[in-house]
Amino acid sequence: MGTPTHFEIPYDPVAVSDLHHRLDNTRYPLGVANDDWKYGMQRGWLENFLHYWRHEFDWQAKVAEMNAVPNHRVVIDGIPVHFVHLRGSGVNPMPIIATHGWPWTYWDYLPVAHRLAAANFDVIVPALPGFGWSSPLPVGHLTTRDVANLWNKLMTEVLDYPKYAAHGGDWGAIVTSELAHAHAATIHGAHMTLPIFPGLDRGTLGPDDYDDEEKHYPQLMKQRMATATSHYTVQGIEPETLSYAMHDSPAGMAAWLIERRRLWSDSLTDSGHRDVETTHTLEQLATLVSIYWFSGSFWSSCRMYYGRTNEPWKPAHDRTPIMEAPTAMAVFPGDLIFIPRRGAEKVANIKRWTRMPAGGHFAAAEQPDLVASDVAAFFADYR
Numbered sequence: 001m002g003t004p005t006h007f008e009i010p011y012d013p014v015a016v017s018d019l020h021h022r023l024d025n026t027r028y029p030l031g032v033a034n035d036d037w038k039y040g041m042q043r044g045w046l047e048n049f050l051h052y053w054r055h056e057f058d059w060q061a062k063v064a065e066m067n068a069v070p071n072h073r074v075v076i077d078g079i080p081v082h083f084v085h086l087r088g089s090g091v092n093p094m095p096i097i098a099t100h101g102w103p104w105t106y107w108d109y110l111p112v113a114h115r116l117a118a119a120n121f122d123v124i125v126p127a128l129p130g131f132g133w134s135s136p137l138p139v140g141h142l143t144t145r146d147v148a149n150l151w152n153k154l155m156t157e158v159l160d161y162p163k164y165a166a167h168g169g170d171w172g173a174i175v176t177s178e179l180a181h182a183h184a185a186t187i188h189g190a191h192m193t194l195p196i197f198p199g200l201d202r203g204t205l206g207p208d209d210y211d212d213e214e215k216h217y218p219q220l221m222k223q224r225m226a227t228a229t230s231h232y233t234v235q236g237i238e239p240e241t242l243s244y245a246m247h248d249s250p251a252g253m254a255a256w257l258i259e260r261r262r263l264w265s266d267s268l269t270d271s272g273h274r275d276v277e278t279t280h281t282l283e284q285l286a287t288l289v290s291i292y293w294f295s296g297s298f299w300s301s302c303r304m305y306y307g308r309t310n311e312p313w314k315p316a317h318d319r320t321p322i323m324e325a326p327t328a329m330a331v332f333p334g335d336l337i338f339i340p341r342r343g344a345e346k347v348a349n350i351k352r353w354t355r356m357p358a359g360g361h362f363a364a365a366e367q368p369d370l371v372a373s374d375v376a377a378f379f380a381d382y383r
């Protein structure tokens with residue numbers, strides 16, 4: 001087991017010059033009949049964003065901002081892990097690990113992390129293996145169970161916390177559910193913003209599982225999940241093939257990542273169209289794409305999809321409920337997956353279920369106050 005070392009996000013002016021050269025020489029498709037985004041990323045919007053990224057966004061200043069928080073790296077079982085460690089402001093702070101997803105980065109969780117640190121939590125925000133500076137990934141792929149095992153070692157062996165809390169969204173929610181299943185003895189509880197519960201077959205859910213406020217979930221989920229199939233298919237089957245284009249073209253990478261942000265955030269306007277700038281600033285989006293670009297980690301960020309697609313989930317034990325640790329779910333109305341509470345209770349030790357008034361799939365970035373307050377309220381009973 002390695003020892004954590006101080007880490008600084010690198011700034012490379014040569015890499016920045018290369019990015020600018022590529023952006024200056026972007027080749028665009030014609031974009032015929034796509035003013036309404038019917039066929040995907042709209043050319044005019046992308047041109048404006050790339051102009052901002054090239055001429056207005058200050059990557060050097062952003063790197064300095066990222067280095068202003070305590071960054072560390074450690075190697076666990078041969079896997080490099082970059083993490084931020086914010087100390088709680090009070091006495092006996094509760095440790096909590098907060099895990100992001102795709103296309104997220106660890107930086108999406110910093111607004112929540114600062115709020116939790118002020119609420120007396122020691123907050124650990126790792127970059128998933130193969131994401132950002134938790135790279136290069138030295139193996140073909142990892143599963144969410146593999147990551148949960150790494151996180152448990154990070155918290156209990158590397159950082160010496162005998163017990164800790166866990167929270168996550170997207171992949172981070174699945175990793176958190178794995179902790180609640182395979183490592184229930186070492187966590188106070190699990191708080192999630194995406195309802196994917198190991199061992200739950202959504203096809204077995206019937207009308208009686210939905211209360212009156214959940215009756216619309218099946219239709220809503222059908223509509224929302226229609227936006228989440230293209231990336232899953234290619235990244236689950238041929239992630240490397242896509243990666244050649246992404247690593248060569250910053251415009252292509254920006255289009256691919258930001259279109260997910262537009263579709264999956266709570267970005268629906270009164271006119272019925274989605275506007276990503278209602279939920280994310282251009283600076284946030286440029287930071288997102290820059291982390292993927294400058295870390296060279298797009299290829300490895302996709303490999304978890306391959307693991308999920310090709311390796312069926314296997315239980316770590318046969319005890320019930322499958323998720324033994326106390327579990328809380330925060331349901332955001334603009335997310336992708338919707339499960340009724342009674343369905344979740346079939347496999348998880350549900351203790352709290354909060355229906356949020358706003359927010360989408362990227363809740364930590366979209367609604368950090370709502371996420372942090374719900375996390376703090378849930379774990380108040382476990383201090």
